[in-house]
Amino acid sequence: MKHGLIKATFLAVGLGAAAPAAAQDSLLNVSYDIARELFEALNPAFVATWKAESGRDVTIDQSHGGSSRQARAILEGLAADVVTFNQETDIDVLAEGGLVDPAWRDALPNGASPYYSLPAFLVREGNPKNIQDWSDLAREDVAPVFPNPKTSGNARYTYLAAYAYGLEQNNGDEAKAQEFVKAILSSVPVFDTGGRAATQTFAEREIGDVLVTFEAETGQIAAEYADKGFVRVTPSLSLFAAFPVAVVTENAEKNGTAEVATAYLEWLYSPEAQEILAQHDYRVTDAEVAAKYAADFPEVRLVTVDEVFGGWDAVREEHLADGAILDQVFVNQ
Amino acid sequence: MQAATFNPTQTSLVPRLLIGLAVALTLLIVVAPLVYIFARAFGEGWRVYAENLLNPATLHAVWLTTITALIVVPVNIAFGISAAWVVARFRFPGRSLLVTAIEIPFSISPIIAGICYLLLYGRQGLLGPWLADNDLQVMFALPGIVLVTMFVTAPFVAREVLPLMQAQGSDQEQAAVTLGASGWQVFRRVTLPNIKWALLYGAVLCTARAVGEFGGVSVVSGNIRGQTNTLPLHVELLFNDLNATGAFAAASVLTLLALVALVAKTVLEARKAR
Numbered sequence: 001m002k003h004g005l006i007k008a009t010f011l012a013v014g015l016g017a018a019a020p021a022a023a024q025d026s027l028l029n030v031s032y033d034i035a036r037e038l039f040e041a042l043n044p045a046f047v048a049t050w051k052a053e054s055g056r057d058v059t060i061d062q063s064h065g066g067s068s069r070q071a072r073a074i075l076e077g078l079a080a081d082v083v084t085f086n087q088e089t090d091i092d093v094l095a096e097g098g099l100v101d102p103a104w105r106d107a108l109p110n111g112a113s114p115y116y117s118l119p120a121f122l123v124r125e126g127n128p129k130n131i132q133d134w135s136d137l138a139r140e141d142v143a144p145v146f147p148n149p150k151t152s153g154n155a156r157y158t159y160l161a162a163y164a165y166g167l168e169q170n171n172g173d174e175a176k177a178q179e180f181v182k183a184i185l186s187s188v189p190v191f192d193t194g195g196r197a198a199t200q201t202f203a204e205r206e207i208g209d210v211l212v213t214f215e216a217e218t219g220q221i222a223a224e225y226a227d228k229g230f231v232r233v234t235p236s237l238s239l240f241a242a243f244p245v246a247v248v249t250e251n252a253e254k255n256g257t258a259e260v261a262t263a264y265l266e267w268l269y270s271p272e273a274q275e276i277l278a279q280h281d282y283r284v285t286d287a288e289v290a291a292k293y294a295a296d297f298p299e300v301r302l303v304t305v306d307e308v309f310g311g312w313d314a315v316r317e318e319h320l321a322d323g324a325i326l327d328q329v330f331v332n333q
Numbered sequence: 334m335q336a337a338t339f340n341p342t343q344t345s346l347v348p349r350l351l352i353g354l355a356v357a358l359t360l361l362i363v364v365a366p367l368v369y370i371f372a373r374a375f376g377e378g379w380r381v382y383a384e385n386l387l388n389p390a391t392l393h394a395v396w397l398t399t400i401t402a403l404i405v406v407p408v409n410i411a412f413g414i415s416a417a418w419v420v421a422r423f424r425f426p427g428r429s430l431l432v433t434a435i436e437i438p439f440s441i442s443p444i445i446a447g448i449c450y451l452l453l454y455g456r457q458g459l460l461g462p463w464l465a466d467n468d469l470q471v472m473f474a475l476p477g478i479v480l481v482t483m484f485v486t487a488p489f490v491a492r493e494v495l496p497l498m499q500a501q502g503s504d505q506e507q508a509a510v511t512l513g514a515s516g517w518q519v520f521r522r523v524t525l526p527n528i529k530w531a532l533l534y535g536a537v538l539c540t541a542r543a544v545g546e547f548g549g550v551s552v553v554s555g556n557i558r559g560q561t562n563t564l565p566l567h568v569e570l571l572f573n574d575l576n577a578t579g580a581f582a583a584a585s586v587l588t589l590l591a592l593v594a595l596v597a598k599t600v601l602e603a604r605k606a607r
Contacts, residue, residue: 028557036574063557076455078473078555196573224575
């Protein structure tokens with residue numbers, strides 16, 4: 001653990017060339033801010049697997065933070081070997097910077113997303129307002145809570161999922177879908193800047209009837225506030241939220257970690273890793289593991305950003321840009 | 334100062350109200366949060382507190398913060414003395430500019446310092462490509478953390494020592510030189526004893542600031558748990574993880590360090606005033 005620092009100091013003082021490659025592999029996984037427990041569970045399992053397969057030891061260091069900020073740090077030299085993010089666009093930024101293969105989505109199955117989630121609901125004990133679907137969020141007597149879609153990636157998914165539902169209910173009528181989303185947004189009592197703050201608004205300040213966030217989060221929040229008896233609700237339709245991973249090729253090649261980095265990301269698709277992911281409320285791609293945990297993940301019709309909106313570039317242009325659809329339907333109180 | 338020596342019971346209502354107000358505000362704004370930190374840290378018992386502190390990532394954060402301070406403070410002392418000496422003893426063009434430059438870190442938000450260093454030493458920065466070619470990792474490693482902390486704490490010693498040196502003048506030093514003392518002897522026997530307490534006082538302030546620095550370091554740290562997370566960053570990280578007890582346990586260490594510095598500062602202040 002101290003080795004890296006001592007090495008860094010050593011190098012900075014300029015006393016010598018790079019230290020010779022140690023017998024031990026080491027990986028730096030730069031990740032999003034709420035994944036600490038997940039990787040604390042995953043990493044020891046991979047360390048054991050890697051030892052058994054290659055006979056080598058590996059230590060995995062973790063850095064967690066907002067994924068856009070993490071991408072920025074990597075561009076400025078944070079020596080990540082792999083990234084495990086919750087926004088595809090943040091890996092695209094690295095690809096544009098020449099650090100990640102532009103075809104990173106094709107490097108691994110399922111669009112390089114070994115696990116995924118979707119916007120879902122968390123309601124108060126006993127679901128007193130009988131909230132089941134997006135249409136209930138537009139009801140006048142229901143106050144939904146989620147962060148500001150202008151600042152939070154999490155809420156952007158909520159906005160897009162509600163929009164997709166509105167389109168489907170109205171046979172693709174954009175104007176009616178916008179009316180629908182506007183009805184939901186206008187009854188949000190307070191827009192926090194991020195997911196953590198929205199969770200506190202709902203759980204600790206006890207504001208609102210339903211918290212909208214990733215399904216993986218609703219499970220952890222329900223467990224965290226077990227005494228409050230929150231109930232998890234999955235809507236009939238939601239938006240596929242990728243949790244994309246990629247090898248930071250330039251760093252991995254320089255650090256001589258390309259092999260173990262690739263193995264690490266491929267291992268995330270293995271039944272062993274997928275079980276751990278499912279236990280942390282993420283939906284997984286492995287059919288057998290998914291079947292085993294099917295009871296924890298209610299059926300939902302999932303649509304993707306590509307299908308409904310024609311990709312993230314189109315979303316940015318038509319929905320998120322200044323003065324675009326989000327601005328028109330978003331009545332910021 | 335005078336009001337403090339009054340006997341509140343014999344004076345009119347206004348001083349008593351003001352004293353009451355000051356005490357109440359101090360309790361509310363300063364003492365209550367401090368007490369709360371320790372209450373929360375020990376809220377789940379000694380065992381949980383110890384477990385949280387002995388967590389390898391927390392221990393590493395303590396170690397990293399200590400190492401940073403151990404590098405920064407001596408450098409700061411050397412820089413402070415030389416800067417103050419040059420400014421106090423010599424007249425040269427750009428002298429007042431130098432005094433202003435020393436104080437820049439006081440007026441600049443630390444996060445600006447962090448970003449400046451990132452733009453200079455980062456991969457896309459001015460020196461970035463050269464550093465990368467030579468395999469030198471400055472940002473997101475100890476050197477970056479130390480550099481930013483040095484920047485932020487740069488004025489502390491110089492600011493304390495300079496006024497004293499100016500007030501004392503150079504008569505004693507000149508006398509020593511005429512008596513045949515070497516430069517080093519003058520410094521050790523004359524200059525240093527004169528500025529001793531101010532120097533220590535500045536060093537304590539510098540230590541407290543180096544240990545507590547957050548904003549600038551957060552930009553250049555990379556937040557690698559067990560590698561580049563200093564104690565203040567680690568407190569924030571634990572807090573964001575919903576690990577409130579761990580966060581308060583780490584915060585209690587930071588607070589203890591600050592309280593030690595405060596006591597040292599008070600003692601030194603009394604000495605300095607003599």
